[in-house]
Amino acid sequence: MNDALELVKKLRTFLPVESVLHETEDVRPYECDGLSAYRQTPMIVALPRTEDEVAEILKVCHALKIPAVARGAGTGLSGGALPHPQGMLLSLAKLKSILGIDAAARTARVQPGVRNLAISEAAAPYGLYYAPDPSSQIACSIGGNVAENSGGVHCLKYGLTVHNILKLRVLTIEGELLEIGSDGLDAPGYDLLALMTGSEGMLGIVTEVTVKLTPRPEKAQVVLAAFEDIRDAGNAVANVIGAGIIPAGMEMMDRITTGAVEEYVHAGYNTEAAAILLCESDGAEEEVAEEIERIDEIMRQSGATEVRISRDEAERVRFWAGRKAAFPAAGRVSPDYYCMDGTIPRKNLASVLAGIEALSAEYGLRCMNVFHAGDGNLHPLILYDASHPGELELTEEFGAKILRMCIEAGGTITGEHGVGIEKINQMCSQFKTGELEMFHAVKAAFDPESLLNPGKAIPTLRRCAEQGAMHVHRGKEKFPQLPRF
Amino acid sequence: MQEIIDQLAASIRAAAAANAPLCIRSGGTKDFYGQQDKGRDGAGGSILDPSAYAGIVDYEPTELVVTARAGTRLGQLETELNGRGQMLAFEPPHFGAAATLGGCIATGLSGPRRASAGAVRDFVLGVRMLDGRGDDLSFGGQVMKNVAGYDISRLMAGSLGTLGLLLEVSLKVLPLPAEERTLRLSMSEAEAVEMMNRWAGKPLPVSATCFCDGELTVRLSGATSAVRAARAVLGGEEITEETSFWESIREQAHPFFRSGKQLWRLSIKSTTAPLSLPGKQLIEWGGALRWLSVDAGMDNEAVQALVRKTARDVGGHATLFRSRTPAAAVFHPLPPAMMNIHRRLKEKFDPMRIFNPGRLYPEL
Numbered sequence: 001m002n003d004a005l006e007l008v009k010k011l012r013t014f015l016p017v018e019s020v021l022h023e024t025e026d027v028r029p030y031e032c033d034g035l036s037a038y039r040q041t042p043m044i045v046a047l048p049r050t051e052d053e054v055a056e057i058l059k060v061c062h063a064l065k066i067p068a069v070a071r072g073a074g075t076g077l078s079g080g081a082l083p084h085p086q087g088m089l090l091s092l093a094k095l096k097s098i099l100g101i102d103a104a105a106r107t108a109r110v111q112p113g114v115r116n117l118a119i120s121e122a123a124a125p126y127g128l129y130y131a132p133d134p135s136s137q138i139a140c141s142i143g144g145n146v147a148e149n150s151g152g153v154h155c156l157k158y159g160l161t162v163h164n165i166l167k168l169r170v171l172t173i174e175g176e177l178l179e180i181g182s183d184g185l186d187a188p189g190y191d192l193l194a195l196m197t198g199s200e201g202m203l204g205i206v207t208e209v210t211v212k213l214t215p216r217p218e219k220a221q222v223v224l225a226a227f228e229d230i231r232d233a234g235n236a237v238a239n240v241i242g243a244g245i246i247p248a249g250m251e252m253m254d255r256i257t258t259g260a261v262e263e264y265v266h267a268g269y270n271t272e273a274a275a276i277l278l279c280e281s282d283g284a285e286e287e288v289a290e291e292i293e294r295i296d297e298i299m300r301q302s303g304a305t306e307v308r309i310s311r312d313e314a315e316r317v318r319f320w321a322g323r324k325a326a327f328p329a330a331g332r333v334s335p336d337y338y339c340m341d342g343t344i345p346r347k348n349l350a351s352v353l354a355g356i357e358a359l360s361a362e363y364g365l366r367c368m369n370v371f372h373a374g375d376g377n378l379h380p381l382i383l384y385d386a387s388h389p390g391e392l393e394l395t396e397e398f399g400a401k402i403l404r405m406c407i408e409a410g411g412t413i414t415g416e417h418g419v420g421i422e423k424i425n426q427m428c429s430q431f432k433t434g435e436l437e438m439f440h441a442v443k444a445a446f447d448p449e450s451l452l453n454p455g456k457a458i459p460t461l462r463r464c465a466e467q468g469a470m471h472v473h474r475g476k477e478k479f480p481q482l483p484r485f
Numbered sequence: 486m487q488e489i490i491d492q493l494a495a496s497i498r499a500a501a502a503a504n505a506p507l508c509i510r511s512g513g514t515k516d517f518y519g520q521q522d523k524g525r526d527g528a529g530g531s532i533l534d535p536s537a538y539a540g541i542v543d544y545e546p547t548e549l550v551v552t553a554r555a556g557t558r559l560g561q562l563e564t565e566l567n568g569r570g571q572m573l574a575f576e577p578p579h580f581g582a583a584a585t586l587g588g589c590i591a592t593g594l595s596g597p598r599r600a601s602a603g604a605v606r607d608f609v610l611g612v613r614m615l616d617g618r619g620d621d622l623s624f625g626g627q628v629m630k631n632v633a634g635y636d637i638s639r640l641m642a643g644s645l646g647t648l649g650l651l652l653e654v655s656l657k658v659l660p661l662p663a664e665e666r667t668l669r670l671s672m673s674e675a676e677a678v679e680m681m682n683r684w685a686g687k688p689l690p691v692s693a694t695c696f697c698d699g700e701l702t703v704r705l706s707g708a709t710s711a712v713r714a715a716r717a718v719l720g721g722e723e724i725t726e727e728t729s730f731w732e733s734i735r736e737q738a739h740p741f742f743r744s745g746k747q748l749w750r751l752s753i754k755s756t757t758a759p760l761s762l763p764g765k766q767l768i769e770w771g772g773a774l775r776w777l778s779v780d781a782g783m784d785n786e787a788v789q790a791l792v793r794k795t796a797r798d799v800g801g802h803a804t805l806f807r808s809r810t811p812a813a814a815v816f817h818p819l820p821p822a823m824m825n826i827h828r829r830l831k832e833k834f835d836p837m838r839i840f841n842p843g844r845l846y847p848e849l
Binding site: 103106155187219244344414416442444445446458 | 531545546547549550570593597599603604607616620624627629630631632633634635636639640642643644647648659660661663682683685687688689690708709710711712715716741753754756766767770773774799800801802804816817819820822823826827829830832834845846
């Protein structure tokens with residue numbers, strides 16, 4: 001406690017009283033992010049208003065060896081912003097100005113606390129928008145998007161955060177400013193812009209982001225297809241891509257999901273179908289018309305039992321409403337749900353889904369599957385009730401097995417939500433000792449004393465040894481006898 | 486194939502033990518790029534040639550992912566992809582038939598399609614590499630979305646072999662456009678910069694731009710209907726020799742690139758008005774890339790300083806891309822805080838500083 005008071009005193013020499021919180025009731029709201037199963041109150045919360053204040057705060061942390069955990073809007077799903085008990089929670093929520101939009105150059109310069117959707121709203125008068133659209137885009141901040149390399153339903157065509165940012169201002173733990181990237185399309189030296197993106201607040205604190213803006217397509221239209229067999233739906237996705245089409249969005253939902261969302265938003269889904277696919281085309285009028293016709297044909301040839309094409313914008317929005325409501329719908333049919341985030345090569349979809357179904361029966365826990373089908377990113381939602389003793393632990397075990405299956409299928413434990421605290425044990429399965437050591441070395445190059453978000457994303461070798469995780473290396477050694485091409 | 490890796494790893498360990506620099510080189514098509522390094526100017530260094538580690542490891546067109554060994558010829562890889570209706574969308578320059586995938590990733594150079602499709606690094610999904618201790622490490626993977634661990638695979642793109650020896654690379658690939666047309670319009674440089682940016686702000690299928698000698702050349706790529714519609718909007722004359730034209734820009738065979746003594750590459754904000762610099766210029770990437778060809782007699786330090794300052798003032802950087810003066814600094818100087826991070830990263834990946842020392846910066 002004395003540490004806390006001393007720190008408060010130091011911070012208040014340059015921060016107003018309301019920017020430094022330390023009373024239990026004041027710091028309580030910061031005890032978790034979107035992954036509420038993990039909670040920890042921080043020793044102190046700082047709410048800087050300017051880049052200079054962030055730099056001063058970091059200098060204090062560095063001098064006193066106080067861990068600092070950055071937080072944006074707190075919508076993250078992997079516990080990346082879970083506070084450190086002896087540390088500072090550094091909220092960037094007050095840095096929320098859009099500093100400028102350069103319509104001619106198609107860029108926006110924003111502070112880290114600006115909401116993802118607010119950028120697109122500000123760019124709308126120029127016919128532009130910010131393409132990555134995570135489902136939390138109404139609330140999530142761009143700083144958090146950079147920390148997690150967030151995706152969204154349109155990223156197969158338009159890319160992830162890493163593809164849509166040009167420049168960052170970053171403060172090191174010493175409070176030193178790094179300008180990473182440039183106003184051009186590349187920068188001299190190593191690609192630190194890529195390294196910072198998705199680094200979960202462990203290498204530096206982002207204080208400004210220059211994002212790329214994309215011209216809004218003339219038109220968008222969506223095909224809604226229903227399948228009696230989930231394998232047919234998987235093949236339909238491969239067939240669309242095999243035909244040379246990159247859809248603007250391609251989403252799959254299984255029967256348990258469509259049932260839950262239909263009851264909630266009445267999107268007009270066929271709830272008898274084993275799976276439904278949403279496949280969107282966007283671009284020029286003529287282009288969309290041509291592409292939609294081909295997608296329609298491919299869906300039918302792939303065994304769709306029903307194909308509907310959105311007739312107008314209202315219907316397109318309604319078709320999407322169901323997908324966007326999948327998470328809240330899970331919250332309606334179950335007291336709690338646990339969202340997983342593995343990515344797999346799409347060809348292994350049927351076997352992974354069958355595996356999840358078997359695990360669901362084994363654990364006696366229901367599981368809804370929503371899937372960014374175009375890029376192989378699976379979001380199984382395990383439904384559970386935290387008030388039943390032991391059910392959360394069972395759910396976590398179930399989830400860990402799903403992630404292990406994703407690695408064995410040649411995929412990864414996290415496509416877009418980050419490792420955070422949640423998937424730190426599974427990192428031991430995905431990476432070899434030397435690779436984990438290199439991750440630690442990269443962190444040390446930026447933050448030698450490990451003060452920025454310590455204990456997240458990269459497990460210590462001891463942790464891996466203790467849990468005895470067997471290394472499964474992207475399924476590489478699984479079928480050595482098979483010819484590869 | 487494992488024996489080749491074992492041999493390469495043994496060479497690295499031996500070099501590390503002897504503190505002897507290694508120059509990573511396969512086809513040698515990009516020897517001209519970067520600073521002269523210890524490995525090449527005979528300061529006890531030797532060539533490390535991974536070209537025997539070649540071939541496509543895995544390619545399934547419907548997954549949009551290809552994994553190939555670093556020694557694979559770039560031409561062979563592109564032929565395989567084209568045969569299945571796909572491509573490397575960043576349109577990399579080869580600079581010779583011997584170009585390999587490893588060199589393509591290590592130099593990080595992208596071609597005419599970069600402004601619309603993305604750069605080399607945007608398509609890198611995963612790498613397998615040997616670090617400066619000879620350890621066999623893999624980062625990233627073979628899937629589109631992957632945020633497990635720091636993005637070391639993309640960090641390798643453009644690192645000029647200074648962080649490790651690439652063994653395998655997984656790349657996202659894209660379908661070949663159904664239709665491509667190239668148009669040519671006469672206009673001034675200022676008008677060209679304005680038009681390129683105006684078009685880029687609209688949903689038009691512009692896939693490449695090039696301004697040189699009062700002519701703006703524009704390539705449209707995409708669905709047949711979209712290309713047809715855009716052609717009507719843009720106007721201009723359609724050219725028939727479009728494939729050879731864009732190849733001449735990508736491969737720097739176009740007369741512009743052979744005209745001077747030094748070739749500078751200025752990567753700047755796309756809307757920057759025409760730059761007033763000595764020599765001739767050619768513009769690509771919607772205005773974001775300005776090539777500057779400097780004549781003999783103007784390859785002096787004053788001009789170098791002017792070029793660097795000009796690029797810096799408009800939010801970009803300048804690279805001395807081709808030069809006949811080997812001692813000149815090639816890449817834009819980094820501020821001290823950035824150089825510190827670079828030095829520390831180099832130390833982590835290559836503690837004995839054996840890989841291509843000095844090729845990116847003298848400090849690395």
